[in-house]
Amino acid sequence: MSGDRAIEPADEHMVDAAEAGHSDTVAQPHTADEGGQMIAAEAAAARASTQENPLGKPGRRFDRRSPFMIGMAGAAGVAVTFGAIQAVLAVSQVLVLITIALFLAIGLEPAVTWLVRPWFPRWAAVTAVSVVSVVALGLFAGFLAAAIPPLVTQGGALVHNAPGYVNHLSQRYPLIGTLNTRFHLQDRLQQGLGSDPAGLIGGVLGAGRLVFSIVSETVIVAVLTCYFMADFPQVRAYFYRLFPRSRRPRAILIGDEIFVKVGGYILGNLVISLITAVLTFVWLSIFEVPYPLLLAVLVAILDLLPVVGSSVAGIIVALVALTVSLPIAVATVSFFIVLRLVEDYLLVPRIIGRTVQVPAIVTVVSVLLGGALLGIVGALLAIPVAAALLLIIRETVLPSLDER
Incomplete structure (x- = not known):
């Protein structure tokens, strides 16, 4: 005698209803051997699926104020924050x-x-x-x-x-x-x-990797x-x-202004650095200062750094010029002073314009912080980032504080 029980008419109706709620592409064939509880649940699933809600109506929400949910939310927040930082x-x-x-x-x-x-x-x-x-x-x-x-x-x-x-x-x-x-x-x-010798070999390998x-x-x-x-x-x-739809127009105006500041500063800074390098090379070649090409490249790199870059470059070049003669060193210092004035009052206004307006103290602090965080890249991007932050603070934070 077979161990399978006979399916009663009521059971046949429940199996038919369950088949209506059972996916055609999952766990086929569908039989009564799955168990009465499962058949009843799938029959209820078939009744819950409607044209308006094919997957059924959402159930009652969890109580977010329960101690369990608060603890889970806090633990999840800590885990997500730690994972994001890592x-x-x-x-x-x-x-x-x-x-x-x-x-x-x-x-x-x-x-x-x-x-x-x-x-x-x-x-x-x-x-x-x-x-x-x-x-x-x-x-x-x-x-x-x-x-x-x-x-x-x-x-x-x-x-x-x-x-x-x-x-x-x-x-x-x-x-x-x-x-x-x-x-x-x-x-x-x-x-x-x-x-x-060991240090020399290590230096060569390190230079190759660099x-x-x-x-x-x-x-x-x-x-x-x-x-x-x-x-x-x-x-x-x-x-x-x-951004929310109500704040989106304001965000567009501020964001596009930030894009203009960043773009103008980056391209302008590169052009000014190239001009100062060429002028330095010409000056050093005229007065036969040693290593003109090396010093010109050094000036181009240091001039990218705001505020202090050109000054440091001028000091280094003047020290090298001192090996030629004291008058040439003094003339080189004078050249870099004039070059700095030309850069600040002629090149920067004409090439970069007034797109980036950052106070001197903010410039120095931002360059120091950017250099400490990301090195040369951070120092180069410090001023446009500072300009963007000042614009956001001036247009959003300060007006809301003034209204309080």
Whole structure:
């Protein structure tokens, strides 16, 4: 005798109803062997499914004020916050590259927008700007390929001759001789620049890894910048849709103003740095100051740093010019003072304009904080970020505080 029980008419009706609530693509075949409780539940599911609510009406909400729910919410908040912090720390380097690419895309956006016409679509404008950028990058790479050997030669010569320069200056200028006698500058330079084969090999390997890292990160930033430029209208629209509809127009006005400030500052800063580097190279070549190309590249890099960059570059170049003669060193200091005045009162207003207006104390503090957080990248982005924060505070925070 079979162990299966006979299905009563009432059971047959329940099985038919359960089959109506049982998915055709899950756990087939559907039989009465699943158990009476399961059959009854699926029959109730079939009755709950209606045309208005195919998956049934939502049940009663959980009591969010119960101790259990409060404890679970608190524990989940702590876990999510900790996980988010760990995730940000794990991908911090990638986030820096994405930020750089986004800032570059914002900086190139005025050029793309200027090229867009009814007969010249955005993809063509992005392609044109990308091609120009790639050509400029290629020219810069060619310049570096031609300049790296002299840079290495001049840098090695500068390092090799540094103790001799200190001795020469000590004999020529009593003040430097006193400092050398008191602090043993020449001996410390010789110890610091002493040849260590193991250290030399490690330095070469480290330089190779550094070059590979710079090249790979440059390629990543270039690709991301092209994507950001191509999809900038969509990125901008999605960003503004994060704001409530009632606040969205105000967010658009403030956000577009921030984009203008960031783009104008980045491109203007790069152009001004290039101009100062060329003028420095011409000056040093005229007066036959040693290592003109190396010092010009150093000035270009340091001039990107706001407030203190050009001053530090001028001090370094003046010290090298001091090895030629005191009058040339004084003339070099005067040159950098004039160059700083030209940069502040002629180049910056004409190239960057008044798009970025940040008080001096905020500039210094933001550069220090940005440099401490993200190094050179943080120092370069500190002023546009500070300008954006000041704009947001002036337009949103201060008016609400004044109304209280």
